[in-house]
Amino acid sequence: MFSKACEYGIRAAIYIGQQSASGRRVGLKDIAAEIDSPEAFTAKILQQLVREQLVTSVKGPTGGFELTPEQLRTVTLRQLVVAIDGGAMLQGCALGLPQCSAKQPCPMHYQFLPIRDQLNELLRAHTIGELASKVQEGLGFLKQFS
Amino acid sequence: MFSKACEYGIRAAIYIGQQSASGRRVGLKDIAAEIDSPEAFTAKILQQLVREQLVTSVKGPTGGFELTPEQLRTVTLRQLVVAIDGGAMLQGCALGLPQCSAKQPCPMHYQFLPIRDQLNELLRAHTIGELASKVQEGLGFLKQFS
DNA sequence: TACATACCGGACAAATTTGTCCTTTAATTT
């Protein structure tokens, strides 16, 4: 569905959000450990998110990553996905036709349309803050325990 | 959504189906030209589909690819996708958790479930023959004209 | 039987994605 980078990015953002909601700023090492992702690769992805201002970072001792109250409230899953994977998967043709549209639809065009619309709607409807709360309440997990 | 290989594979299968429905067997060169795909790469993908018996091939002069009436009637989009991309995208967790399930769901688990179910249903519901007819009737396209 | 045709299969190459390492930059603490 999404790229690895995107999966890590979303998990990281939610974890940062969860901690930010409790007033804690978190470092890269902590993040990678908590979401079970490769540290250096996760750093790259977070850099992207910081550049896009979807996540906030602070350098130096006591530094780390955090989400402002506004970011918690307004940044959606969709913004993360677009920032990391680009819009292609949320718009492009399922069969890869470059100009697929009602004008010259691929054979699956009208069947896929509602599903893609729902996916877009879904991603737009959920903020990082909301997902972070879910994790905080033990209703969702960012890595698996045994 | 799907890999390039999968996109080419689906388009190729539908084109072969369209021609088979009219009693024509088609060669690789023809296929690649009609669906606008790299020839040698398309050959690899078709080999896979032939091995899985989703497509039939005949060697030698007058040879080529075709779909038997049974293949036209029974092979679904889902079988093509699984043969080429594997089942991961049709089952795996959206956030990449290896063991995501109701037991330890990711924060988006229950939101994604209905969408993934619909996608599976959609892929299962459409046969190559059906999609080939759509193209034959001019209601769907496998490449774009200008 | 010889030849031509067209798929098969393996090796190879390019491009992209995933992942690592190390130096630089910024900020806090002593």
Added chain:
DNA sequence: AAATTAAAGGACAAATTTGTCCGGTATGTA
């Protein structure tokens, strides 16, 4: 101010996906 901490950024490496090339194999035709 110096030392320490942690993110930023660039270069590099591994893995996967995408794509090519070419000799081998099967099949139909003369």
